Amino acid sequence: MYKLDLPQDLKEAALLEKRRNAEQQRQDRIFNTKVRTIGVDRQALDVQTHDKEIQRETEGKRDEAYELQMTQHDKIASLLDTRQQEEIRNLNRAVDMFRLSYQKKEDRREYDLYDPQSLKKDLPARVSDEDPRCSVSGVQKLMGEDLNQEQRKKAQQEQLREWSLQQQYEWAKGLEDQKMADSLYDKMRIELDQKAMELQEMEESARKAVCTFTKTFNKAQAAEMSKRKELEKKLETEDNMAEISNLLQGDLLSENPDQASSVFGPHRVVPDRWKGMPPQQLQEIKNVQQQQILEQQRLKDEERQKAAEWDRHRVQAARAMLLLERQQKRQEQELRKAQDHINQQLAQAHQAQKTYMDKEVFTNAPTDKFFDQFNKSSR
Structure with a gap:
């Protein structure tokens, strides 16, 4: 019914064969230790060589650009140097002109030391006897001459x-x-x-x-x-x-109680004049104290009754707490028994599952054939 001997696609077969050959070559290259460690990747070397040539060409162009730029800079430096030399010459020329105009040798401070006309301009060695330049070392005037003797005598x-x-x-x-x-x-x-x-x-x-x-x-x-x-x-x-x-007739020695009355009110007294309380006040104080004693006794009785009532309440509460604790213990025991029963059932189920897995599921152990299928491809 079905035609099974169909012609094979040649293009697909060629592609498949090419792929197989490439895979075989790759395996030979990868699994061969000598070729993998000592061999040379020519394609990579060609790429590196091409990159080197491009780099050398780029560096050559960059050097040419640098040379052109250097030549231009040299020309500019030469022009600047020429201009600077010209400015220096102009400055020196201006300095010389200034010296010739405003710094003549005749205007110098020490010109009289080497003036060729100094002898003609100088005064004679001795003008008169009163000449201050006639010093002893000059020998222009001697002590025994006395040329002005007559005038000197008249003056004396x-x-x-x-x-x-x-x-x-x-x-x-x-x-x-x-x-x-x-x-x-x-x-x-x-x-x-x-x-x-x-x-x-x-x-x-x-x-x-x-x-x-x-x-x-x-x-x-x-x-x-x-x-x-x-x-x-x-x-x-x-x-x-x-x-x-x-003093004899005053209230101090007579101990008049009215003298202790204060002007600020009947309820206040003057301390330094007070002679003590009257019998009526003392009796009132005693009555008040007796009432306070009775009140204290009544309060103590009430507190005693309250304490007894609290004791009864405390005993009843303790008894109720004891009964409650006993009930809680019984409930905890029942819960513990139920939990133990559940744990026992879970342990039995876990043991049964483990036995099933060990005997029924994990029975296919790996053999050498399973491990031999690895490391058979380059991918």
Whole structure:
């Protein structure tokens, strides 16, 4: 019915054969240790060679660009150097012109040291005897010459005459001044003596007046002092008597309870005057204390009753808790028994499942044929 001998597709067969050959070559290359470790990948080397050529070509182009750029920079540097040299020459030329115009050698400070016309411009060695340049070492003027002897003598005589007149005038004036000073001194001594005598007399009279006044004043003071003492003694005696009378008749010694009343109200007293409470107040205090004792006794009885009631409640609560604990223990025992039964059933089921898996499921153990199928392909 069916035609099974169909012609095979040649293209597909060729492709399949090519794939098988490639796989075989790959296996030979991979599983061959010598070829894998020592062999050379030519295709990779060709790629590397091509990359190297491209790199060298790129570097060559880059070097050419650098050379062109370097040449251009050299030209620019040469132009800048030429311009700088020209500017330096112009600057030096300007400096020279400035020196020729404003810094001449005639204007120098030390030009007189090497001036060729210095001898013509200089003064003679000696102008006159008063020339300050005629020093001892210059030998332009000797001590024994005395060229101005006549003028010098006249000047000396005139100077001596003036000195003599001046001395005579000063001596006469000194004598006159001395006489005047002596007369003034004598007059002043006389006036001082007179003033001293007058002052002494005035001092004596003043001393006498002071003594008289002091004596009178002391007498008056003594009389006044005696009167004051008598008056003070009398007043002190009267004050003492009045104080004794007041103390005897006052509320302090009589122990009047009304004296302790305060002006701020009847419920307040003056502490330093209070003599104690009256019998009525003491009785009231005792009554209040008795009432407080009875109240304390009543409170203690009530607390005792409350404590007994709480004790009964506590005993009942403890009994209820004991019964509840017993019931909880019984329930826990029942739950534990049920849990043990369930665990036993689970253990039996687990054991049965394990036996089934070991005897029925895990029976196909791997053989050498299973492991030989590995490492048979390059993929």
